[in-house]
Amino acid sequence: MPDDDPIRKPSPAAGGWGALRSVSRELLRSGKPVEGAKTLLTLNQSDGFDCPGCAWGDPEHGSSFEFCENGVKAVAWEATSARAGPEFFAAHTLSQLREWSDHDLEKQGRLTHPLRYDPASDRYEPIAWEDAFTQIAEALRALESPDQAEFYTSGRASNEAAFLYQLFVRLYGTNNFPDCSHMCHEASGVALTEAIGTGKGTVRLEDFERCDLIYCVGQNPGTNHPRMLKSLRDCVARGAQVCVFNTLKEKGLDRFSDPQNKLEMMRGGSEPTSTHYFRPRLGGDMAVFRGMSKCVLEAEDRAQAQGLPPVLDHAFIEAHTAGFSDWCAMVRATPWAQIEAQSGLSRAQIEAAATLYLRADRVITTWAMGITQHLHSVQTIREIASFMFLKGNIGREGAGLCPVRGHSNVQGDRTVGINEKAPAALLDALEAELGVPMPRTPGHNVAEAIGAMLAGEARAFIALGGNFARAVPDTPLIAQGFAKLDLTVSIATKLNTSHLLPGKVSFVLPCLGRTEIDRNTSGKRQLITVEDSMSMVHGSAGINLPASEHLRSEVRIIAGIAQAVLGNAVVDWTALSEDNDRIRDMIARVLPNFGDFNADVRRPRGFWLRNPAACREWHTPSQRANFALCDLREATEWQQIQGLENTFVLQTIRSHDQYNTTVYGMDDRYRGVFGARNVVFIHPDDIVGSDFAAGDLVDLIGCFDDGIHRECRGFHLVPYDIPLGCLAGYFPELNALVPHQIVGEGSFTPVSKSVIVRLRAHQG
Ligand SMILES: Nc1nc2c(c(=O)[nH]1)N[C@H]1C(S)=C(S)[C@@H](COP(=O)(O)OP(=O)(O)OC[C@H]3O[C@@H](n4cnc5c(=O)[nH]c(N)nc54)[C@H](O)[C@@H]3O)O[C@H]1N2
Ligand SMILES: Nc1nc2c(c(=O)[nH]1)N[C@H]1C(S)=C(S)[C@@H](COP(=O)(O)OP(=O)(O)OC[C@H]3O[C@@H](n4cnc5c(=O)[nH]c(N)nc54)[C@H](O)[C@@H]3O)O[C@H]1N2
Ligand SMILES: [Mo]
Numbered sequence: 001m002p003d004d005d006p007i008r009k010p011s012p013a014a015g016g017w018g019a020l021r022s023v024s025r026e027l028l029r030s031g032k033p034v035e036g037a038k039t040l041l042t043l044n045q046s047d048g049f050d051c052p053g054c055a056w057g058d059p060e061h062g063s064s065f066e067f068c069e070n071g072v073k074a075v076a077w078e079a080t081s082a083r084a085g086p087e088f089f090a091a092h093t094l095s096q097l098r099e100w101s102d103h104d105l106e107k108q109g110r111l112t113h114p115l116r117y118d119p120a121s122d123r124y125e126p127i128a129w130e131d132a133f134t135q136i137a138e139a140l141r142a143l144e145s146p147d148q149a150e151f152y153t154s155g156r157a158s159n160e161a162a163f164l165y166q167l168f169v170r171l172y173g174t175n176n177f178p179d180c181s182h183m184c185h186e187a188s189g190v191a192l193t194e195a196i197g198t199g200k201g202t203v204r205l206e207d208f209e210r211c212d213l214i215y216c217v218g219q220n221p222g223t224n225h226p227r228m229l230k231s232l233r234d235c236v237a238r239g240a241q242v243c244v245f246n247t248l249k250e251k252g253l254d255r256f257s258d259p260q261n262k263l264e265m266m267r268g269g270s271e272p273t274s275t276h277y278f279r280p281r282l283g284g285d286m287a288v289f290r291g292m293s294k295c296v297l298e299a300e301d302r303a304q305a306q307g308l309p310p311v312l313d314h315a316f317i318e319a320h321t322a323g324f325s326d327w328c329a330m331v332r333a334t335p336w337a338q339i340e341a342q343s344g345l346s347r348a349q350i351e352a353a354a355t356l357y358l359r360a361d362r363v364i365t366t367w368a369m370g371i372t373q374h375l376h377s378v379q380t381i382r383e384i385a386s387f388m389f390l391k392g393n394i395g396r397e398g399a400g401l402c403p404v405r406g407h408s409n410v411q412g413d414r415t416v417g418i419n420e421k422a423p424a425a426l427l428d429a430l431e432a433e434l435g436v437p438m439p440r441t442p443g444h445n446v447a448e449a450i451g452a453m454l455a456g457e458a459r460a461f462i463a464l465g466g467n468f469a470r471a472v473p474d475t476p477l478i479a480q481g482f483a484k485l486d487l488t489v490s491i492a493t494k495l496n497t498s499h500l501l502p503g504k505v506s507f508v509l510p511c512l513g514r515t516e517i518d519r520n521t522s523g524k525r526q527l528i529t530v531e532d533s534m535s536m537v538h539g540s541a542g543i544n545l546p547a548s549e550h551l552r553s554e555v556r557i558i559a560g561i562a563q564a565v566l567g568n569a570v571v572d573w574t575a576l577s578e579d580n581d582r583i584r585d586m587i588a589r590v591l592p593n594f595g596d597f598n599a600d601v602r603r604p605r606g607f608w609l610r611n612p613a614a615c616r617e618w619h620t621p622s623q624r625a626n627f628a629l630c631d632l633r634e635a636t637e638w639q640q641i642q643g644l645e646n647t648f649v650l651q652t653i654r655s656h657d658q659y660n661t662t663v664y665g666m667d668d669r670y671r672g673v674f675g676a677r678n679v680v681f682i683h684p685d686d687i688v689g690s691d692f693a694a695g696d697l698v699d700l701i702g703c704f705d706d707g708i709h710r711e712c713r714g715f716h717l718v719p720y721d722i723p724l725g726c727l728a729g730y731f732p733e734l735n736a737l738v739p740h741q742i743v744g745e746g747s748f749t750p751v752s753k754s755v756i757v758r759l760r761a762h763q764g
Pocket of ligand 1 (some may be wrong): 753
């Protein structure tokens, strides 16, 4: 494929033969096609492992195995036959490797040995596990204060690993837990805690079988939660409505051909996944939901005037909510002109979307990064919740709020204590369990950790998975932050850019992946657990032989560090890490609702972690579900680009061929992009009005005025069905344009879905 023509015809529907072809290609690419296929057969089975692909729930009555194309990619990528062993690291200096792309780094395969950085040779060299633990402990103990260390978590870590990690970090003395969720669904957690007293979604998978209407907002399930497409499609097939709000026309939200449906595959058919599709502009959703609420209130007025039955669920509002009348007054006072201007939709479109709500008894609203990575994400999600309260669409069958999480266990990690502002109840329970005080000062989130690293205040950075240096905004700046550190430690399966930014002392510790068999020293096979977006907690046990005999489980690695730092006096780390059942027993003693954790998690589909809001128990200060009194925020990005030449609002998204910073390949099949990632989607009319032509190579220049020059060079302009004034391109390549100082109000999440940029002719 020539570099200057990355565009071809997109697939007609999501899934289908294209997905199956891609599956077999991934299995071949992994170097272990037969083993890979066997591995897939145990995916999301009760005796197999949980798919590391996404956090969508598993069907309770699923008879056959469920997989999706992108789950297969995640599994094949981990189960590869390629190895990045000592010979690889002997052959390459870190300075050389820093020139490599993330794709090429991870393609080297699985890490095989614990590694220590040698500054003299600029290379990683193998080190014995115990020596690594001792040296890490020395460096951590040498810090003036535990608060000088940052302990990052990526959401693939199991409940057991995450619980042990937070136990170690708190006993070491800090609450510095920058977490991938701070870049992801933090706004959902904050907004839902304020609104309903539980920072999680309230629906279960069965609710999708019983709802009349789904609003699917700001997410791209065809790529990022492909198993959700089946739920959407089944809804449409049984006559329910699926109303999409998305800036882009995403293939999976149009039609889906189920690769597991033989008849459909033979016929080459596909079925619709949505019934209505609206295209607000970036950041316009708060105005959309404000407008829809206005329509519902107007319908209630009409019903009252005509003596018809009420539209609102007055009983729910009376018995369960607070702030209704003030909220109503605010909604009624919001002018339509403002709603239309900010949403990018017309009043008629918003009325059409709201009419669906008036007609439906059971409504679910789902959302992901198109909602959470904006300046006013918390306010938007509160607006969504208020809208849902109007007809009591929460805490009953077929209805509720559903933030669709990202990483497969990001929700579980938060549940078991990865929280920089831990609730007092958790800290109290840990103190009662261990008999020693816990640190009470709130720690750093990602934005604060970045600040501390740039200021040179952070001295150590420890990562339980992930690729912090690439996932965060302002990536070139953060690389400089890493260089100031005394200690960096990465627990990882594969090599990535973050590992190439060593502090004075640096270690990469290779761990078992989820697909691999984990046995303790006496040979007992270990089970880990995860929690999905629907609060289902279930077990996961790998079936493949470990990629190297030197690998250790995350649990054992954390215990090794903890023991070297703290000794076994308060917690017997060796004993705990010998058997994950013991960790689960402790989790059940410390956290509510885990019941008989060890028994429950061995039931075929695990158990539901009780969600108070789903039971209409509101753990808010008012003891009620709270309507939100947030003024409709001004969409400042839009005002800022008015009248400026070649200036746009850019969103950074995932292609179909990546998992966050892990880039599997260069295609984005559903969007018709092949063989390239250096593309920027733009409305054809915006090209006409600019200095450029379709296909031109351009540079993107950041417009945030803080004295830092931000640019990404050499991107093809791709005409695309996208609202005027908007651009879209891929993360993580474009992270260099996202200013780390601009974070969501109340969420501190980098605003990676509305970045103001200027286009310039490419300067080679
Ligand atoms: N295969 C695969 N699966 C994944 C991941 C992956 O990288 N690859 N990542 C995982 C993770 S960590 C996460 S968080 C999720 C992410 O899942 P998504 O949230 O689906 O991820 P994005 O690619 O960021 O897509 C954002 C979507 O929101 C739309 N959007 C952007 N801004 C707006 C807006 O202002 N309003 C509206 N209405 N729409 C908007 C975009 O057009 C796009 O469709 O997926 C998880 N699953
Ligand atoms: N501009 C922009 N930036 C974004 C986003 C965006 O939409 N736009 N999205 C944000 C979101 S939603 C998220 S969640 C973050 C993601 O940020 P992270 O979670 O930090 O990044 P990942 O790319 O998922 O991490 C990949 C690495 O995880 C390691 N890994 C994989 N499996 C395992 C395992 O089983 N154990 C261990 N220990 N390590 C493992 C591998 O070494 C791999 O290289 O990025 C955020 N950044
Ligand atoms: Mo995420």
